[in-house]
Amino acid sequence: MPGLMRGVARTAAVAGTATAVSNRVSRRQANRWSGQEQQPSYDQQQAAAPQYAPAPSPAEDPIARLKDLGQLHDQGILTDEEFAVQKSKVLSST
DSSP states (O other): OHHHHHHHHHHHHHHHHHHHHHHHHHHHHHHHHHHHHHSOOHHHHHHHSOOOOOOOOOOOOHHHHHHHHHHHHHTTSSOHHHHHHHHHHHHHTO
16 A cells, blocks of 8 residues: 555546645736736727817908908808808907
8 A cells, every 4th residue: 555655646646746836826917907007008008198279360351351252252151140250250259
């Protein structure tokens, strides 16, 4: 029976070592994955980037706008009332 006990002891030692190594590898991988989860990925950083409003369009020249409205009025495209409303809008924005 001494040979049998040696075989059992050897098997237990090998199994214990394999279990310890496996557990250590698992813990190391879990720590590595948890560290990566805490750091936002490039895609997440891009999604979290602040969104800025577009730059305002350059102000249109009020004189040019009044000339355009006058031409539309002369052509009959704008009625007198529509022309007056649009003209007041242009003049109030300056």
